[in-house]
Amino acid sequence: MRRSRRIAPTLVALVAGGLQAVSMAAPWNGQPLWWLQLLSLALLGWQLKRCADRELSWSSSTWTGNADRPSTVAQAGWLGWVFGCSWLTGTFWWLYISMHTYGGLAAPLAAAAVLGLGAALALFxxxxxxxxxxxxxxxxxxxxxxxxxxxxxxWTAAELARGSWFTGFPWGAGGYAxxxxxLAGYAPWLGVYGLGAVAAWVGMTLPRLLHCGVGSRVALVFLLALPSVAQVGNPASTRAAGTLAVTLLQGNIPQDEKFQPGTGVPQALKWYAEQLRDAKTPLVVGPETAVPLLPQQLPEGYWAALQQRFASGKQAALLGVPLGDITVGYTNSVVGLKPGQAEPYRYDKHHLVPFGEFIPPLFKWFTAMMNIPLGDFNRGELGAPSFEWQGQRLAPNICYEDLFGEELATRFADPATAPTILVNLSNIGWxxxxxxxxxxxxxxxxxxxxxxxxxxRATNTGPTVFIDHRGQVTRELPRLTRGALLGEVEGRDGxxxxxxxxSRFGLWPLWALAGVLVGLALLVRRRN
Known part of the structure; x- marks a missing residue:
């Protein structure tokens, strides 16, 4: 009996963290479950409430004297860590595949690496x-x-710290559910972190709903209803800016063959060249490293033929390709080809992937254990200019760069040159x-x-999709298929x-607000 009382809060936190992981994208259909995210935080809030009320029986059943009993602060920290560890490892467990299946790292070491990363980030x-x-x-x-x-x-400060410190890894932040x-209507106002803050408030309020005052209940209803009411009164902050017909390419080159000179490389070069040649729409977009070799490594005439294909006429292309040489260094890049340009448009990836595109200090021993093509790329410019074509300003970003909204926002500093369309080129076949x-x-x-x-979104293995300005998928090419997806996209101004x-202040307003609220709480604590 005593033992069950000791482990029950830990098990609740463990399950709640797992529910939070599932809420971002359900494994059975890939859809977000916003209500499950709120429920997971409510379960954590329930345990913290019990902890605050000194109702966690596992502590009192083990220590007979108050002087020897562990503090509720330690108990709360433990519950937060268990929740975070379960949530984060349950969210990005698939890192195991890249390290073990494709990297050749021994299974126990790959599993330990994923658990270690989740455990470290859970400390926030x-x-x-x-x-x-x-x-x-x-x-x-x-x-x-x-x-x-x-x-x-x-909670928001913890999310901000995880997403910003040590290069930042905010994958799976609560707001993505x-x-x-x-709560989706808060996104154009507060962003994913602000939306997550509202969700954290709701989650902590739910366990106390039966016992809280009328004011808290009214506030809860108000916060839940506000986005819908605001959308009725002010449907959008932006306006239509014309349409553009686009072809998105999905090569579906198996990851274990993609960079192999005898299989994946010639397969990719042949297929993408054919698709670029035969495309009929004004814009064609290929995924990250659609061209898997440096231009100087390509078969003779291949790169020149690509440029010549779009040097005249009424078509343009955006393609993922590595660029550089041993003298200036290498970049993971997007090249834009269109008629009348003196030089191809170039976008170099700014936010590089740790262990994939750069090796953090003191970790070469770890990467040495993997048989995987790791790069040491240079960073591109933050806030790079857009690719302009047929009245649209297209802002490329590569792979998980779209995880960092505050960095994409630097391109919106000047409304006159702000992108009208975002373009993500990815390869998450790893x-x-x-x-x-x-x-x-x-x-x-x-x-x-x-x-x-x-x-x-043009991806190697999918899903390649068109997403409208409301965040809804309008056209989709199924994952793990090879094909071209044709559609029309409506650009937006404003x-x-x-x-x-x-775009002006970065995430500092959220940091400041969290700091002010905690400071006020400390002041109340001191006065009492």
Missing amino acids: YALACAIFMAILRPLPHVNSGFRAILFAAL HTDGL FGNTVAIDQHLQISRMRALEFERPML LTPYARWV
Whole structure:
């Protein structure tokens, strides 16, 4: 009996974290489950409430004296860490595939690496929960609204820290579960982190709903209804800016063959050359590393023929291709080809993938254990100019760069030159046919919502899609198929509130707001 009481809160936190992982993209259909994300936080909030009320029986059943009993601060930190570890490892477990299946890392080491990453990142949430309890411990009678606001502020600070520090890895942030649902309307105003803050407030309020005052219940209804009411009164912050017919290419070259000179390379060169030659739409987009070799490594005449294909006429192309040489260094790039240009348009990836495109200091020993083509790329310019074609300004981003909305926002600093269309070129074949594909789609949908811009996604293994400015997928090519997806995209002008403030100040307003709220809570604690 005593043992079950000790482990029950840990099991609840473990299950709640797993539910949070599932909420971003359900494994059975790839769709987000916004209500499940709120439920997962409500379960964590329930356990923190029990902890705050000193109702966690596992501690008192083990230590007989109050002086020897572990503090509720440590208990809360433990629950936050268990929740975070379960959530994060359950979200990006597919990293195991890239390290073991394609990298040749021994299975136990690959599993340990994923668990280690999840455990390390979960420390942000452990700290948030511990501070939450440390502030509340001397305030047993504080109202539920105060608790919920404090939790949301600390939880948001943890999300911001995970997404910004040490190159940042915000994959699976709680707000991504809300590309659909009641809270989606907050995205053009607050972005994914602000939306996640609202969700954290709601999640902490739900366990206390039966016992909280009328004011908290009214506030909950107001926050849930506000986005829908606002959309009726002000449907969009942006306006239509013309249409463009586009062909998106999905080569579906198996990842274990993609860079092999005898199989994947000639296969890719042949197929993409044929598709570019035969395309009829004004714009053709190929995925990341559609051309898997440096231009100087290509068969004689191949690169010149590609440029000549789009040197005249009324068509243009955006293609993923590595560029550079041993003297100037290498970049993971997008090349834009169109009639009348003196030099091809070039976009170089800015936010590089740790261990994939650069090796962090002190970790060469780890990468040495893997048989995988790791790069050491140069970073591109932040806020690079758009590719202009037929009245549209297209802003390329490569692979998981669309995970960093605050970096994409630098292109919106000047409304006159802000992109009208976002274009993501990806290759996430490293992670197999897993939920990683669905999760990345939710990330792209969130960027479309935040900026009210359509997003074109050309990927190697899928899904290659058209996303409209409301974040809805309008056309889709099934994953793990080879083909071309034709459609029409409507560009958008104007800036959302999120685009305006984040392009000027980055994420600092959210940091500042979280800091002010925590500071006020500390002041209340001191006075009491």
